[in-house]
Amino acid sequence: METNPVQYEELELLLSDLYKRYGYDFSEYSKASIQRRVQRLFTLDKFPSFAEFRFRLQNDSMYFRRFVEEITVNVTEMLRDPSFYRTLRTTILPVLATYPFIRIWHAGCSTGEEVYSMAILLKEAGLLHKSLLYGTDINPLVIEKARKGIFPVSQMQKYSENYIQSGGVKDFSSYYTANYHLAKFDSALTGKMIFSTHNLVSDFSFNEFQLILCRNVLIYFERDLQSKVFKLFDYSLENFGYLALGSKESLRFSPIADRYRQVGREKIWRKVHEAI
Amino acid sequence: MKRYKLLVIGGSAGSLQVILSLLATTGGDFPVPVLVVLHRNGVFESSLEELLSVRTGLTIKEVEEKDILNPGIVYICPADYHVLLEHDHSFSLDYSERVHFSRPSIDVTFRSASDVYGRGLIGLVLSGGNADGADGLAYIRNRGGVAIVQDPLTADVPYMPQQAISRMQPDFIIPAEELSIFIRGLVQQ
Numbered sequence: 001m002e003t004n005p006v007q008y009e010e011l012e013l014l015l016s017d018l019y020k021r022y023g024y025d026f027s028e029y030s031k032a033s034i035q036r037r038v039q040r041l042f043t044l045d046k047f048p049s050f051a052e053f054r055f056r057l058q059n060d061s062m063y064f065r066r067f068v069e070e071i072t073v074n075v076t077e078m079l080r081d082p083s084f085y086r087t088l089r090t091t092i093l094p095v096l097a098t099y100p101f102i103r104i105w106h107a108g109c110s111t112g113e114e115v116y117s118m119a120i121l122l123k124e125a126g127l128l129h130k131s132l133l134y135g136t137d138i139n140p141l142v143i144e145k146a147r148k149g150i151f152p153v154s155q156m157q158k159y160s161e162n163y164i165q166s167g168g169v170k171d172f173s174s175y176y177t178a179n180y181h182l183a184k185f186d187s188a189l190t191g192k193m194i195f196s197t198h199n200l201v202s203d204f205s206f207n208e209f210q211l212i213l214c215r216n217v218l219i220y221f222e223r224d225l226q227s228k229v230f231k232l233f234d235y236s237l238e239n240f241g242y243l244a245l246g247s248k249e250s251l252r253f254s255p256i257a258d259r260y261r262q263v264g265r266e267k268i269w270r271k272v273h274e275a276i
Numbered sequence: 277m278k279r280y281k282l283l284v285i286g287g288s289a290g291s292l293q294v295i296l297s298l299l300a301t302t303g304g305d306f307p308v309p310v311l312v313v314l315h316r317n318g319v320f321e322s323s324l325e326e327l328l329s330v331r332t333g334l335t336i337k338e339v340e341e342k343d344i345l346n347p348g349i350v351y352i353c354p355a356d357y358h359v360l361l362e363h364d365h366s367f368s369l370d371y372s373e374r375v376h377f378s379r380p381s382i383d384v385t386f387r388s389a390s391d392v393y394g395r396g397l398i399g400l401v402l403s404g405g406n407a408d409g410a411d412g413l414a415y416i417r418n419r420g421g422v423a424i425v426q427d428p429l430t431a432d433v434p435y436m437p438q439q440a441i442s443r444m445q446p447d448f449i450i451p452a453e454e455l456s457i458f459i460r461g462l463v464q465q
Contacts, residue, residue, distance in 0.1 A: 032360035
């Protein structure tokens with residue numbers, strides 16, 4: 001049986017290399033998770049030793065690109081946690097409807113399934129025409145996929161069930177065209193989306209939003225980095241705007257917690273005071 | 277210093293009764309912190325902690341990210357997340373791909389816990405219809421931890437313990453009804 005070839009100290013060394021060489025700072029990612037991903041890549045690409053893995057990453061920027069693609073977690077689905085989307089429909093969108101123009105940021109959007117989910121909700125609320133959805137991720141490969149709006153047909157049954165549970169009353173298949181094993185989503189949805197790479201660790205706020213969604217991203221960050229990202233979101237959120245997190249994430253221990261109020265039982269918080 | 281820092285239990289179909297009788301106490305805490313990786317099927321989503329708490333008399337807590345492992349608590353992995361352990365003894369949650377069609381996956385938690393606790397870890401694989409846990413248990417044993425498998429003859433669904441036994445040489449294969457006494461004896465020695 002294999003033993004653990006990438007040791008904890010080696011991981012730290014590797015992450016320090018990558019920061020110096022490429023400017024990507026993974027040093028405040030949760031170690032157990034990133035170690036597991038690095039280990040997976042190391043095994044997958046059959047490196048004979050850690051030294052060779054390290055050398056390749058130092059000297060081959062294309063391989064570093066692969067590293068970023070493989071190290072980040074890109075598991076997502078449409079309308080995941082239907083009760084969350086139901087709350088968006090019933091509680092959040094009616095408030096957003098009062099704005100002349102709606103800006104929403106999906107931070108760490110991966111392949112974009114949540115952005116498309118949101119666009120469907122906005123369309124059904126009659127708000128899509130005055131909305132703009134920004135999807136960002138550290139990984140350029142998933143951003144390319146998100147732009148295309150093409151997802152496996154095999155997932156549509158599950159998404160359709162999520163859709164109905166989230167309060168959808170239309171035929172979910174009316175939102176896409178199926179072709180063999182792929183489903184291409186309506187360009188009317190895509191037309192309201194802007195996708196870009198953005199690194200939550202190092203990049204700045206780029207706009208002001210009424211709603212920011214960042215679900216199942218902060219679980220990969222250590223506490224100090226979580227705090228930094230919460231401040232970035234706070235800075236990017238209009239007063240009375242909303243911040244939505246994953247089902248196991250919380251604003252509770254963050255430095256901005258005292259200026260936010262949770263909306264019902266879902267992981268959605270409303271900003272009630274500006275920073276002083 | 278006590279050798280054992282953590283007992284990780286991996287269970288799937290047919291394991292809940294075994295977990296209940298294993299943890300059932302006559303008062304006081306379980307003598308070692310426990311982390312339970314149970315494949316949930318949605319039926320006891322919300323009531324699992326309550327059920328375990330009522331039936332075992334122990335403090336049961338669903339793992340939250342950044343919680344620090346605390347003696348005297350039995351931790352349960354949340355549905356739909358992998359659970360990892362950090363070197364500072366805190367938990368991390370992970371929403372990456374399923375492993376053996378499972379999230380939480382027993383292999384994922386076993387490996388991560390072994391990276392942190394090494395020979396201070398006890399791994400236990402219980403009843404189930406899945407190959408999850410076998411690799412993780414082998415990993416635990418390779419790093420000096422103790423590998424225990426429920427005797428498949430006493431398992432409602434013997435496939436998972438059988439897989440573990442066929443993949444590796446466990447330290448102990450113990451019938452369901454003796455697991456409680458055996459493990460308490462091990463950690464209190």
